[in-house]
Amino acid sequence: MSSYPWAPGFIDDAHRPRIVTSRFQYEDGYTLERYLATGGYAGLRSALSRTSAQVLDEVKAATVLGRGGAGFPAGTKWGLTPAGVWPRYLVVNGDESEPGTYKDRLLMERDPHQLIEGCLIACYAAGLSQCFLYIRGEMALAQERVATALNEAYAAGYIGRSILGSHFSVDIVLHWGAGAYVVGEETALIESLEGNRGMPRLKPPYFPAAVGLYGKPTIVNNVETLANLPWLLTHSAAEYTAIGTETSPGTRMVAVSGHVRRPGVYEIINGTTTFRDLLYGDEFCQGIRGGRQLKAFVPGGGSAPWFLPDQLDLPFEAKVVSAAGSMLGSGAVIVMDETTDIPAAALTLTRFYAHESCGKCVPCREGATWLERILERVVAGRGTARDLDQLLEVGATICPGAFPHASSAGQGIEAVPFPYRMTTICFVGPSAYVPVHSALTLFRDEFEARLIKRKLIPVSAGVADDHG
Amino acid sequence: MSRLNDANEVLAKEIIARYPKPRSAIIPLLHVSQQQNGYITHEAIAHIAELVGATSAEVLGTCTFYEMFKMHPVGKYLINICSTMSCALMGAEQLIEHAEHKLGIKVGGTTPDGLFTLERAECQAACTEAPCLQANYRYRYRVTHEQLDRFLDDLAEGLLDGEIPPHGVLAQVRQSIPVDRAVGAVPPDDVEGAPRWMAT
Numbered sequence: 003m004s005s006y007p008w009a010p011g012f013i014d015d016a017h018r019p020r021i022v023t024s025r026f027q028y029e030d031g032y033t034l035e036r037y038l039a040t041g042g043y044a045g046l047r048s049a050l051s052r053t054s055a056q057v058l059d060e061v062k063a064a065t066v067l068g069r070g071g072a073g074f075p076a077g078t079k080w081g082l083t084p085a086g087v088w089p090r091y092l093v094v095n096g097d098e099s100e101p102g103t104y105k106d107r108l109l110m111e112r113d114p115h116q117l118i119e120g121c122l123i124a125c126y127a128a129g130l131s132q133c134f135l136y137i138r139g140e141m142a143l144a145q146e147r148v149a150t151a152l153n154e155a156y157a158a159g160y161i162g163r164s165i166l167g168s169h170f171s172v173d174i175v176l177h178w179g180a181g182a183y184v185v186g187e188e189t190a191l192i193e194s195l196e197g198n199r200g201m202p203r204l205k206p207p208y209f210p211a212a213v214g215l216y217g218k219p220t221i222v223n224n225v226e227t228l229a230n231l232p233w234l235l236t237h238s239a240a241e242y243t244a245i246g247t248e249t250s251p252g253t254r255m256v257a258v259s260g261h262v263r264r265p266g267v268y269e270i271i272n273g274t275t276t277f278r279d280l281l282y283g284d285e286f287c288q289g290i291r292g293g294r295q296l297k298a299f300v301p302g303g304g305s306a307p308w309f310l311p312d313q314l315d316l317p318f319e320a321k322v323v324s325a326a327g328s329m330l331g332s333g334a335v336i337v338m339d340e341t342t343d344i345p346a347a348a349l350t351l352t353r354f355y356a357h358e359s360c361g362k363c364v365p366c367r368e369g370a371t372w373l374e375r376i377l378e379r380v381v382a383g384r385g386t387a388r389d390l391d392q393l394l395e396v397g398a399t400i401c402p403g404a405f406p407h408a409s410s411a412g413q414g415i416e417a418v419p420f421p422y423r424m425t426t427i428c429f430v431g432p433s434a435y436v437p438v439h440s441a442l443t444l445f446r447d448e449f450e451a452r453l454i455k456r457k458l459i460p461v462s463a464g465v466a467d468d469h470g
Numbered sequence: 471m472s473r474l475n476d477a478n479e480v481l482a483k484e485i486i487a488r489y490p491k492p493r494s495a496i497i498p499l500l501h502v503s504q505q506q507n508g509y510i511t512h513e514a515i516a517h518i519a520e521l522v523g524a525t526s527a528e529v530l531g532t533c534t535f536y537e538m539f540k541m542h543p544v545g546k547y548l549i550n551i552c553s554t555m556s557c558a559l560m561g562a563e564q565l566i567e568h569a570e571h572k573l574g575i576k577v578g579g580t581t582p583d584g585l586f587t588l589e590r591a592e593c594q595a596a597c598t599e600a601p602c603l604q605a606n607y608r609y610r611y612r613v614t615h616e617q618l619d620r621f622l623d624d625l626a627e628g629l630l631d632g633e634i635p636p637h638g639v640l641a642q643v644r645q646s647i648p649v650d651r652a653v654g655a656v657p658p659d660d661v662e663g664a665p666r667w668m669a670t
Contacts, residue, residue, distance in 0.1 A: 010611055011598035054668055089490075089661040101554045101593045129668040132490070132655065139501070139538045140550075140594060142607040145641035152645050162651035169667040173653045175488045176645040180497050181537030183592065197496035197522065199535035216491060216658040259556035259597035266598050304555060304593070334597065336556050350558040354592050360535075 004266065009112055011104060011257070013266035016285035019245050021253045022229040023269045025113045032147050034154040037115040043160055045235035049123045050168050057127040061231065063239035065251050067272075069105075070095055070186075070224030071303065071332045073320050080128040082211035083219040090219040092130040093195060093210075094121060094228060096137040096144070097179050097186045101304030101354055102334030105255035105267055106225035110137065110144035113229070114151035118174060120228030122161065123235055125172045128221055132173050134195055139179040149176055183358035187428045188222040189214075190360070201362045202428040226255055226333075247273030250319050256280065260337035261294070262287035270318065277301065278314040281337060295340040298444065302331030304351045305433035307420070308440035309408050324420035327406045344448045348441035349377045355434035365400045366431025372396045373434050385453050393442060397435040400425055405435070407443045415443065472511035474518075478502050481644075482521055488647065490655045492522040496532050500539055501640055508638045509540040540637075545580045547625050548637045549573075550591035551603045557593075560600035560612075566590060568615045572622060585626055587637075608634045 005014045009026045025031035025040055037043070049057045062077030083090050094117070098106040109117060121133045135152075137144055152174060155161045163171045182200045184190050189203035192215050207213045214220020230252060234242050243251040250273030257267045258280060264287045270280065280286045281296065290296050298308045307328040309316075316322055323330050338347060356370035376393055379385045397405065401422040409417035424432050442449060474482055482502060486495040496518060503514035510533055512526075519526045533539045551569060553562045566588075570576055573586050580587040596602040599611035603618075610621060624630050635642065663669075 010596070010609075088664055089656070089658060098595045099593055102556055102597045103593075104595045104597045104599075107595045126667065129665055131661070131665045132653070138595070139536070139640070140604065140607050142641055143609075146643040149641055149643045149645045153643075156648055156651045159651070162647070163653055171653045171666070173488070173647065173655070175647075175655075177494075178498050178501050178640065179536075180500065180539055182535060194497065195494055196491070197493035197524070197532055199532055218658050257598050259600055260559045265600070300555070336559070336597070338559065342559065347555060347559065350553065350555045354554050357592060 009108060011265070011267045012108060012112075013264065013268055013286075018269065018271060018285075019253055020269060021233045021242075021245075022109060022113075022116065022226060022255065025116070026108070031112050032114055032151065034115060034151065034158060037113070041236060042115055042232070043119055045232035046119050046122050046126075046160065047166065048235045049126050050166060050170060054127050054129060057123065057235070060239050061127060061234065064234050064242040065249075066227060066230050066234065066242075067250065067252075067320075068224055069226035069254060069333060071100065071305070073330065076124075076223060076227050079209075079211060079223070080124065080221055082209050083128060083221070084212055087219050088129075089131045090129055090221070091215045092121060092125050092128075092133040093188075093191060093215060093220055093222045094133065094135045094225060095186060095188065095191055095222055096135060096141075096225045097191060098138055098225070098332075099183045099186055100332045100334060101351060102257060102259055102300060102336040103303050103332040104257040104259070105333055107138075107141055107144055108267060109225050109229050109255075110141070111147050114148045115155065116229050116232055117148070117225055118151055118155055118161065120231040121174055122165065122172065123231040124221065124223060124228060126170050130172070130221060132175070134175050134177050134215075136177045136179060136185075136191055136195060139181050145176070145178060152176055182360070183354075184360045184428065184430055187430070190428070191222060192220060199360070201360045204427060246271050247319060249273065249321065254318065254333050256318070256333040256335060258287050258335045258337065260299075261291050261339035261342070262289065262337050263291050264288045273319045274317055276315050276317045277309070277335070280335065281314065287337075290337070290339050292339075297338045297340050297342050298344070298440075299338060300334070300336040302329045303334040304336075304354060305329075305429055305436055306331045307406050307408060307436055308444065310410055310444060312411055313408055324406075325417070327408045327417040327419055329420050343381075344441050344445040345377065345381045345452060348437035349374070349381050351437040352377055352434050355430055359430055359434070363426040363428075363431060365425045366434065369396050369400045370431055370434035373438055377438060380449060380452055383452055383454060385449075387450075387453055390442065390446075390449055390453075393438050397439055400431045400435050405439050407440055410444055413444070472503075472507050472513040473516070474499075474503055474514065474521075475506060478506055479521075482518075486522060488655055490658050493524055495522055496524065496529055497536070500529075500533055500536075504539060504638045505640065506638070508636065509543050543584075544637055545587035546585050546636050547605050547634070548587050548589065549603060549605055549622075550589045550594070550607075552591045552594045552596070552601065554593040556597035557601040562601040565601050565603075565613060565615065565618065569618060569622075572619055586622070605634050606637050607640065
C-alpha cells in the first residue's frame with residue numbers, strides 16, 4: 003500500500019533525501035499552483051541566469067546517471083552531439099514498460115511540471131530546439147496530467163516563445179505511444195516518432211546524439227533522469243554528489259514487487275543502499291511475506307539476470323552489480339519466495355520478450371519464440387532432457403559465448419560478469435534468454451524434476467511371434 | 471464514412487503542424503481515429519495517409535505494429551489483465567481464469583452483448599500493485615476475484631461511465647499549444663545555425 007492514496011505504491015516514511023519524489027506527499031502535486039508553491043521552475047530560472055555551457059558543465063559535474071537502463075551519464079550524452087550540426091532535438095522516453103518497472107509513470111502522474119522543467123533545462127543546456135515527450139499509450143492518466151501541465155506551463159510563459167522573457171524558445175510536444183515494448187529502445191523510439199513501425203535501427207551509428215530524429219542530432223533521455231534536473235539546478239552539483247557515492251551519486255527510484263511484505267516504490271540513496279536494506283529494512287519492504295525464505299530476485303527489471311540470497315549485500319552500484327553477473331537496469335526488483343515455481347516464473351518473462359520481439363533480427367524473432375515454446379512444454383511437464391540442452395543452444399544463437407549469471411556458494415557456481423555478446427540489434431532477444439539462463443543455471447533441479455515421465459502404454463496385446 | 475469527421479480533421483491538422491515532418495503525426499492520428507470509431511477502419515487509414523502525405527500501405531504498416539490499434543470492433547470495455555512476472559507471482563493467471571469464467575469468454579474474446587473484450591496484457595507499470603488490470607487503460611490495483619466481479623458488474627451497469635470512457639477514448643485532456651506562444655515546427659533541413667540562446 004502507499005503512504006498516500008493518490009500515489010499508488012509510493013511509500014515514504016523515512017528521512018531520506020527527496021530529489022524527485024518531494025511532491026508526492028501532496029494530493030495536488032501535479033498542479034502548477036502546488037509546483038510553484040514548492041519551488042517549481044526555480045531551476046529553470048537558475049539555468050537561464052547562466053550560459054548554456056555553464057549549465058552543461060553543472061550537469062556533467064553532477065554525473066546524473068541515466069535511469070532508463072543503460073546508466074549513461076546525461077551530461078556526457080548531451081556532449082556527444084556533433085559540433086555545428088543543427089537542429090538538435092530532445093526526445094523524452096516515457097515508454098516505461100520493462101517488467102517490474104514502475105517509477106516514470108508515477109513521476110508523470112504526480113509531478114508532471116518537474117519533468118517539463120527538466121526538459122526545458124536539458125534543451126537550454128544542449129541547444130535542443132524542440133522537445134517530444136513520448137508517453138506510453140496505455141498510460142491514460144499520465145497523458146492527461148502531462149497534457150494539463152503543458153497547457154498550464156504554456157499559458158504561464160514557461161514553454162514556447164521567449165521563455166520568461168529570455169532568448170530561450172522551445173516547444174514541447176506531447177506524443178502518444180500505442181503499445182510496443184521495443185519502442186523503449188532509443189532508436190526504435192525515434193522510428194516510432196517518425197511515424198514508422200517501432201523497430202530499432204541498425205548500428206552504427208550507435209548514438210542518436212549523432213544521427214537521430216529525422217537524421218539530426220537527438221538526445222533521448224528517460225523521464226526520471228530529466229526529473230533530477232530542477233533539483234540539481236536549484237541546488238548544485240556539489241550538493242547532488244554529496245548524496246550517494248562518487249560513481250553513483252544522488253538517489254534513484256526503485257520499485258520492489260513480488261513476494262515482500264511491503265511492495266512499493268522507494269526513492270533510495272544511490273550506491274550505498276544494499277538489496278538487503280531494500281528487501282528486509284524496516285523503512286523499505288520489511289522482509290518476505292509470511293516470514294518465508296527468499297528464493298531468488300530480479301535486481302534490475304526483467305532483462306536482468308537473477309540474483310540469489312548470496313547477493314543480498316551488494317549495493318546499488320552499477321560496477322559491483324555487473325561484476326556479480328547482472329545489472330541495475332531500470333530500478334526494478336522482483337522478489338520470489340520459496341513457494342515460487344521457478345520454471346513457470348521464468349516463462350512469464352520469456353513469453354513477454356517473445357511477444358514483444360519486433361521481428362527485425364532473426365535470432366530474436368525465431369529464438370525467443372523457440373525459447374517460449376520449449377519452456378512452455380517443460381513447464382507443462384512434457385519436456386525432455388534434450389529440451390533443456392536445446393534451451394541453452396537456442397540462447398547461444400542470440401548470445402554466443404559466456405552468459406552472465408550470479409554465483410551460488412551452496413552449489414559451487416562462480417559468477418560470470420555482465421554484459422553478454424549478442425547477435426541482435428537491441429536487447430529484446432537477449433532479454434528473452436536471460437530468465438531461461440538464470441533459472442536453468444541456478445535451479446536446474448527444478449527443471450529436471452519437471453521432465454516427462456515415460457510410462458509404458460502398450461498399443462495392443464501383440465508380441466513378436468504372435469501371428470498365429 | 472469512417473474517415474475523420476470535420477472536427478477531427480481540424481484537430482488532425484493542428485497535430486500535424488506540431489511536427490517538423492507530417493508523418494510523425496501518424497500514431498497520434500490513428501488514436502484520434504480510434505477514438506472516433508472505436509477501432510481503425512481502412513477508410514480512416516486512407517484519410518490519415520492523405521493528411522500526412524504517406525501511402526495507405528505505409529500507414530497500415532505502422533498501425534498493425536502497435537498493440538493498441540484494433541483493426542476490428544472490440545467491446546465497449548477492453549479489459550487487459552497483466553500476466554507478466556510481478557503480477558503472475560501474485561495470482562494473475564488465477565485472475566484471468568476467473569475473468570474468463572465470469573464473462574463466459576476466453577482471452578481474446580468479446581461478450582455477445584459487445585460490452586467486454588478480455589485480453590492478457592503485458593507489464594503495465596504497476597508492478598508493486600499486483601495483480602493489476604486496465605479497463606480502457608484505466609487502472610485497478612491489487613485486484614481480488616470479488617473486486618473483479620464487482621468491477622465488471624459496475625461497468626456493465628454504467629456506474630463508472632464518468633471515470634472510464636468507451637474504448638478508443640484515450641486521454642480526455644489534450645495538449646493545445648496557444649498560437650501566440652508556439653515557436654512552431656520547422657522542417658529539419660530548413661534550420662540554419664544554432665538556436666538564438668546558444669549564440670549569445
